[in-house]
Amino acid sequence: MGRSPRACKQSTPNRTSGKCEPARRRLHNPGRYIEAAIAQEPTFANLCTLFEFLALLMACVGLHGTMTYAVARRTNEIGIRIALGAQRARVVWMVPREVFVLSSIGLAIGLTIAWETARFVASFLFGVRPNDLVVFGLSAMILMTCSLVAAYAPAWRASCVEPVEALRHE
Numbered sequence: 001m002g003r004s005p006r007a008c009k010q011s012t013p014n015r016t017s018g019k020c021e022p023a024r025r026r027l028h029n030p031g032r033y034i035e036a037a038i039a040q041e042p043t044f045a046n047l048c049t050l051f052e053f054l055a056l057l058m059a060c061v062g063l064h065g066t067m068t069y070a071v072a073r074r075t076n077e078i079g080i081r082i083a084l085g086a087q088r089a090r091v092v093w094m095v096p097r098e099v100f101v102l103s104s105i106g107l108a109i110g111l112t113i114a115w116e117t118a119r120f121v122a123s124f125l126f127g128v129r130p131n132d133l134v135v136f137g138l139s140a141m142i143l144m145t146c147s148l149v150a151a152y153a154p155a156w157r158a159s160c161v162e163p164v165e166a167l168r169h170e
Helices: 005-009 030-037 040-073 075-083 088-124 133-159 163-168
Strands: none
Touching: 040 075, 040 088, 040 133, 075 088, 075 133, 075 163, 088 133
16 A cells, blocks of 8 residues: 555655655655745735835825815915916916925935835835836825825815805805
């Protein structure tokens, strides 16, 4: 039936059938064992990518909420500007201009820190260089677009309010 116990000492038992088989047969496909050994790294990379997108989404939602609150506090000022004859387009673009300056300063500081600290996390990156300009540029573009949209939408809503209602807002 099976091999003798002495023969099993020179070979390795098969985990599925329990029978002994020579060690050379187990190494028939070494690629399979290499893939099994590094299977956690791509899974970890995919999980990190998912959390990266969730963090970006949370940053965009937080930025939108902050901008909505800031513009809501300035509704009185916007109403006064419109009542005094300012053009709606100039009033609407007043807020995104300010946000663009603040976002540019924040991105410059954040990208500088990220660039300098990238070498510390280089061992955790999978398929991406530590200082990849495409990744840095894409993330900066997404955050800048999100900040401008988050600033424009509440400013446009505030400019559509009648000046009399805006003055009564407080």
